[in-house]
Amino acid sequence: MLGFVRLNRPKVLNAINREMVSEILAAFEYMDREENVRAIVLSGNGRAFAAGADIDEMADEGSIDFERLNQFADWDRLAVVKKPIIGAVHGFALGGGFELALVCDILFAAEDAKFGFPEVNLGVMPGAGGTQRLTKLIGKTKAMEWLWTGEMHPAQEACDLGIINRVVAPEVLMEETKKFALQVAQKPPLSVRLIKDSVLKAIDYSLYEGMQYERKNFYLLFSSEDQKEGMRAFVEKRRPDFKGR
Ligand code: HXC
Numbered sequence: 001m002l003g004f005v006r007l008n009r010p011k012v013l014n015a016i017n018r019e020m021v022s023e024i025l026a027a028f029e030y031m032d033r034e035e036n037v038r039a040i041v042l043s044g045n046g047r048a049f050a051a052g053a054d055i056d057e058m059a060d061e062g063s064i065d066f067e068r069l070n071q072f073a074d075w076d077r078l079a080v081v082k083k084p085i086i087g088a089v090h091g092f093a094l095g096g097g098f099e100l101a102l103v104c105d106i107l108f109a110a111e112d113a114k115f116g117f118p119e120v121n122l123g124v125m126p127g128a129g130g131t132q133r134l135t136k137l138i139g140k141t142k143a144m145e146w147l148w149t150g151e152m153h154p155a156q157e158a159c160d161l162g163i164i165n166r167v168v169a170p171e172v173l174m175e176e177t178k179k180f181a182l183q184v185a186q187k188p189p190l191s192v193r194l195i196k197d198s199v200l201k202a203i204d205y206s207l208y209e210g211m212q213y214e215r216k217n218f219y220l221l222f223s224s225e226d227q228k229e230g231m232r233a234f235v236e237k238r239r240p241d242f243k244g245r
Contacts, residue, residue: 002181003031003040003083005070010046016096017054021074024100029079035244038185038192040081041177042104043088049113050097055122076202078103079149079200082193084184090170094152099128102137105196106184107163109155110170114151115163136203137163188226188242215220 005027007014024042031037044050072232078100079085091195093115099117101107109115117134119125125147127132135143138161148152155167194217202210221227225245233240 001029001036001037002178002185003037004033005031005040005042007042007044007050009053010048012054012056013048013092013133013187014044014046014097015052015056016050016100017057018071018074020054021071021078025074025077028078028085032081032083037083038189039084039086039181041052041086041088041181042100042176043177044090044093044097046091048097049087049089049093049137050100051092052095052097052118053128060140066084072128073097075103079129082196083189084192084196086177086181086184088173089115089155089164090173092152095119095126095130096128099126099130099133102129102133102163106165106180108168108173108180109158109164110173111155112170113155113167114152115155116150116156117147118150118152120148120150134163137161159221188224188230188240189244190221190224190226194221 005024007016007020009015009020028040031040038209063129083183084106087101087106087107088109089101090110090113092107093101093113095118098115098117117126117130119130125131131143131147134146137143142161147220155164158164159167166176166180198210198214198217201213203215226240228243229242230240
């Protein structure tokens with residue numbers, strides 16, 4: 001089964017306010033605990049995926065407000081959801097909207113999608129991982145260009161740079177995203193989960209540390225029923241019946 005989360009403030013191009021982040025987080029964490037949900041699909045609505053954090057909410061705030069509200073704690077929790085998060089992006093994915101897309105593990109985008117970090121034009125900069133995640137994905141040189149110019153980039157360019165997985169026609173975006181999510185949902189969930197855990201560690205760890213970490217997860221899977229079932233089914237030349245245990 002798939003879990004669906006759709007951003008829904010279309011009048012303001014899904015500008016992300018704090019309430020919305022905590023609602024997205026609540027939905028993700030609920031689905032993360034719900035055994036039947038095997039993958040989460042995140043999408044936009046109306047003309048955009050999301051055109052950034054809500055500028056109206058932030059415009060008059062000061063640094064002490066940010067410190068006191070500690071809003072990025074919610075963003076940190078989005079990044080430790082264990083189940084696969086598959087994003088379907090159409091229209092604008094800007095600023096905080098782009099940062100939310102970068103929290104996804106896999107991104108499908110419609111041909112009309114536009115990605116960018118326009119924060120520089122507002123006298124600020126990304127604050128929910130944009131400078132870090134974009135740089136790790138596309139390298140310093142391109143990231144600096146994207147972040148300094150604040151320009152929007154078409155889906156195909158984002159795909160060529162490895163930011164997104166696939167570009168598809170707008171009318172089949174959800175269908176194609178769902179198809180991929182279902183493919184992942186049919187795999188043994190513990191393998192999927194520990195692959196995500198290990199790949200995310202590769203971003204932070206040295207190769208040596210990452211390989212030690214990978215090894216522990218590899219060992220751990222040998223305690224699962226699905227490992228026994230998967231290997232037995234191979235030997236017995238039948239389809240495995242994975243239970244997620
Ligand atoms: C609040 C927003 C918004 C935003 C759009 N709207 N983006 N409101 N915050 N980020 C509102 C507009 O005010 C407008 O409301 C309605 O949505 C439609 O937008 P228009 O501008 O009329 O549409 P259009 O002319 O098509 O232009 C689309 C756009 C433009 C190019 C995407 O809206 C735009 O530049 N938006 C801001 C993009 C941005 O700077 N994002 C980064 C935000 S800072 P009304 O009421 O007039 O109809 C950020 C920091 C992240 O994300 C920090 C970590 C969380």
